Amino acid sequence: MLFSQVRGRPVVASAGAAQLGVVTSLTVDTASGRVGHVRVRGGRLRRETVLAWDALESLGPDVVLVRSTAAPEPVPPRHDILGSRVLTEAGNERGTVLDVVFEPRTGRILTVVTTLDEWPPDRLLGLGDHALVVRAG
Amino acid sequence: MDELMAARSLTTRPVVTLAGDAVAQVKDTVFDTAASRITGFALSGRGLLSGPLQDGLPWTAVYSLGHDAVMIRDRRALASTAVLAREEPLRGRVLGARVLTETGTDIGRVLDVVVEGGTSGRVVGFRVAAAKQFATGPKRHRRRVYVPRGESLTVQGRALVLPADAVHRVTDDPTAFAALADGGAGRRKGPLP
Missing domain, CATH: 2.30.30.240 (PRC-barrel domain)
Known part of the structure; x- marks a missing residue:
């Protein structure tokens, strides 16, 4: 999905x-x-x-x-991954995020699709207010 | 295969943690006194209304200097600027310094410092406003040449003194400069600024 x-x-x-x-x-x-x-x-x-x-x-x-509507603790910062800039850990831009493929039953991320590449979840380092940082090659 | 970049182009480059947060942007680049490598960055806040920051970024805390961002591990990498104060900020001393050879040839004045990105922070050369004898070609291009730093540069007062054979390595072609800066071996380099 x-x-x-x-x-x-x-x-x-x-x-x-x-x-x-x-x-x-x-x-x-x-x-x-x-x-x-x-x-x-x-x-x-x-x-x-x-x-x-x-x-x-x-x-x-x-x-x-x-099941329950209780707010989680702590509340995560709001960074929408869709449209986010992609940076490699070396500091070079690699397009923007188009969409994320995930498994609806377990919530496991399968692929992050960007304008230039597709990244498996183990390559993702962090998502912040500036960019999604990935480990390149 | 690290990219070469001009030190002046680093200004306003964001400083980003591996978690993806932009914590500051580069205000100035600081070199060591022999102009051989970057020792750190002075920082300013992100956005129009934010002024200079008290914090600096020592080179040892830089994860990678990239084309679009200076990557750091986390916020703790930022240190007090007092650590960097003894060194030379770019705007202060290196820019405008005279480039001479040991035999007294005037090559010109430093316009910009060319550094290697990635993890080395090495100064590979200078972009120089050339003195008359090095100015060749059509008039509007002729004032700008590149000089590799080489291994044996000495600093005397406000002048950078290169060995006498440096005059043969002056070039106005960025590609040729990248090869020279690499010791002539011709290792593949990224595009020049």
């Missing part, structure tokens, strides 16, 4: 089936190579809330079911 496909998908609490909002983005935990958190926008004030990946029950084709 792609990050861009999940964006805009409605998020529903499994108990009560109340809609919490829609997915705005997924965050990447570069250390483990998995999806870290899900950002959700919704409610009456259209506020953005963060859910841990573990709080998800399932990521279906139509809705995202969540």
Whole structure:
């Protein structure tokens, strides 16, 4: 599944089936190579809330079911990987991130697709406010 | 195969941690007193309204000097500028210094310092506003030549003194300069600034 496909998908609490909002983005935990958190926008004030990946029950084709809506600690910084600049550890730019392929059941990242390359998750070093840093060759 | 770059082009290059955060940008490059290598960077904050930072970045803490960013491991790499204060900031002394040979030939004045990127931080040569006798070719191009630093450069006052045979290694062709800077071996280099 792609990050861009999940964006805009409605998020529903499994108990009560109340809609919490829609997915705005997924965050990447570069250390483990998995999806870290899900950002959700919704409610009456259209506020953005963060859910841990573990709080998800399932990521279906139509809705995202969540088990608990407790905010994780600590709240991760908001860096959207889509559109992020790609820097090698040597300090050279290598395009921007187009999309991320991941496994919807486990949250494991399979590939990060950029304008120039495709990177496996073990090449990712960090995602910050400036760039996604990757280990090149 | 590290890229050659002009020290003046390093100004405003972001300083980025391996975690991807930009913590500062380069304000000035600091060289050692013999102009042989980079010893660090003076920094300023990112953005229009941010002024100079108290922190500097010693070369030992640089992970890699790249084409688009200066990479560091983490924020702890930044050190107090007092560590760097004894050395020569680029704007202060090296720029505008006269380049001479031991026999007294005036090659010109330093416009810019060419350094090697990556992890070495070595000064490979100088871009020089040439004195009249080295100025060849069409007029609008002729004032700018490259001189490899070589191994035996001495600093006397405000002048950089090269061995007498340095006059044969003066070139206005960046590609030829890259080969010369490499000892003539012709190892593949990145594009010049």
